[in-house]
Amino acid sequence: MDETVELTRKTAHRTSWADCYDVPGPDLFDKVHAFAQYVDWVHEKDHCFFRWPLSSPNSTRVVISHPTRGEPREMIMLGSNSYLGLTNDPRVIKASIEATKTYGYGAGSVPLYSGTCELHIQLEKRLAEWYRCEDAIIFPTGYAANVGTISALLRKEDVAVNDLFNHASIYDGCKLSGAAMHTFAHRSMRRLESVLRNVTGPEHGTLVITDGVFSMEGDLAPLDDILTIARRHNARVMLDDSHALGVIGPTGRGTAELYGVEGQIDLTVGTLSKCLGGIGGVVAGTHDAIEYLRFYARSFFFSGAVPPPVIAGALAALDILETEPHHLASLWKNIRYVTGKLRELGFDLGHTASAIIPIIIGEEMKLKELLRELLAAGVFMNFVAFPAVPRRRARLRMSMMSGHTQADLDYVIETLSRLGKKYGVIS
Ligand SMILES: Cc1ncc(COP(=O)(O)O)c(C=O)c1O
Structure with a gap:
């Protein structure tokens, strides 16, 4: 050069x-x-959108500080993935405290050595039932679940077929495996079919991988069609349902429940870090597949087990999900209310059908200015720009919770309306 x-x-x-x-x-x-x-330069412009420290639980309203100026203040939180507020449910907290007293605050080892306690086994069983599968394995995180599972299953001669908008951890797992990687245009079944027609063959295995709820779009994979097409080409299917657990389907069991294909997905990945309010990843499948992962998924084998207090919290959170359907109903009431109002105002929300609501702003600089003012008005949302989304599709990412009040949501809608007009996003 x-x-x-x-x-x-x-x-x-x-x-x-x-x-x-x-x-x-x-x-x-x-x-x-x-x-x-x-x-x-970001600090000069006050475009500081990351790592605002909380001094309260992460709930619908939080006390949070500007990352450089300090200044703790109360804000309306629309950037949390604890969709049903279970992170702070008193029963979840109590279960976690009790487990700390019994087991201590950490697991003390990797799961295959001495890091597995009775609670881990209970949670594996509960999650296997939840996904209508034979068995489940708990990874340190959802990220580790994707990376470990894909790299354990695929060899260099195998093929991974990804929806273009799949999560980064899926792509990282594919890269680590060394398998050939193909993508199909987001949710395009015509493109999936044509990729599979070209890549499947008798000498290697093929894994079709899709998010259930796409994390930057909030839209859903057409899972029933994916399954039919994959089966036609003898490919296995892996579903990352991280944002669907507790949110999608009549009882919140996820995308497979919504499409009536429960128990038919070869491997379902979930996370304990979103609706269940803790930290940890899960993969559910046949007993043989899960037992294989326990020994060949390196991010499981070589990493410490999730601490017992977190596992106890997840068990209590599952109890609540299974016995108190009104949280899911309130979440959907809020989602419908906000998406209806924002669409009426003229905002582009893409094809969201979940608790993740993208508000497309356009150019990154416009998003930065608008978000700076939104934060100043006391509304916290996440900043999403290239490379997470295409350059001209920079957006606010709003995450709904069941506990948001109508008054808070009306204030958010009003503020978005004012700023949307000011920045020419809506007329
Ligand atoms: C679709 C998807 N998969 C996996 C993950 C990783 O989950 P975890 O936070 O448990 O590592 C995320 C988190 O952002 C996600 O959005």
């Missing part, structure tokens, strides 16, 4: 986080310096 061009690329003023990765030069830290410059 010409020296001046290289110098310009190195010192160019970067206005997006995405631009700081591809910095040329022999020093690995060139990108670090580029990012540090970008961070200074």
Whole structure:
């Protein structure tokens, strides 16, 4: 590369986080310096959207501080994945405290050695039943569940077929496995069929992988069609239902329940970190497949077990999900109310059909300015831009909870309406 061009690329003023990765030069830290410059500029513009520390439980209203100025204040939280508020349910907290007293605060080992306690076994059974499967395994996180499962199952000669918008951990698992990776256009069954027609063969295995609820779009995979097409081509199906657990389907069992295909998915991945309010990943499937993962999924085998207090909390959260359907009903009442009002105002919410509501703003800079004002008005939402979504589809990501009050939601809608007009997002 010409020296001046290289110098310009190195010192160019970067206005997006995405631009700081591809910095040329022999020093690995060139990108670090580029990012540090970008961070200074972010602070100057007060476009600080990450790592606001909480000094209260993460609930519908929180006490939270600006990441550099401090200034704790009360805000309406629309950026939590604890969709039913179970993180703070007194019964979940009590179960967790009791388990701390019995087992201590950590597991003390990896699960295959001495890190498995009776509670882990109970939760595996409960989650296997939840997904109408024979068995389940608990990973340290949902991320580890995807990476460990995919890399344990696929070899270099195998093929992974992904919906383009699948979660990063699925792509990371595919890369780690060394298998050939193909993608199909988001939710396009025509493209899935044509990819499978070209890649399946007798000498290797094929795994079709899809999110149930897509984490940046909030829309759903057409799971019944995916299953039919995959079966036609002798491919296995893996579903990442992380954002669907407790939210999708008549009783919140997830995307398979909604489409009437429970028990038919080869491997279902879930997380304890969203609706169940804790931390940990789960994979459900046949007993043989799960037992295989216990020995070959390296992110399980070589990593500490989820602490017993978290497992106890997840068990209590499942009890609540199974016996108190009104939380799910309130969540959907809130989702319908907000999406109805925002669409009436003219906002583009994509095809959301879950508790994740994307509000498409457009250019990243417009999103940054709008979000700065939204935060100043006391409403907390998440910032999503390239490379998580296409460049001109930068967005607010709003996560609904069952406990949001109508008064808070009306205030949020009013504020979005005012800022949407100011920034030309709606007319
Ligand atoms: C679709 C999806 N899969 C997996 C994960 C990872 O879950 P965890 O937070 O348990 O690592 C996430 C979390 O963001 C997700 O959105």
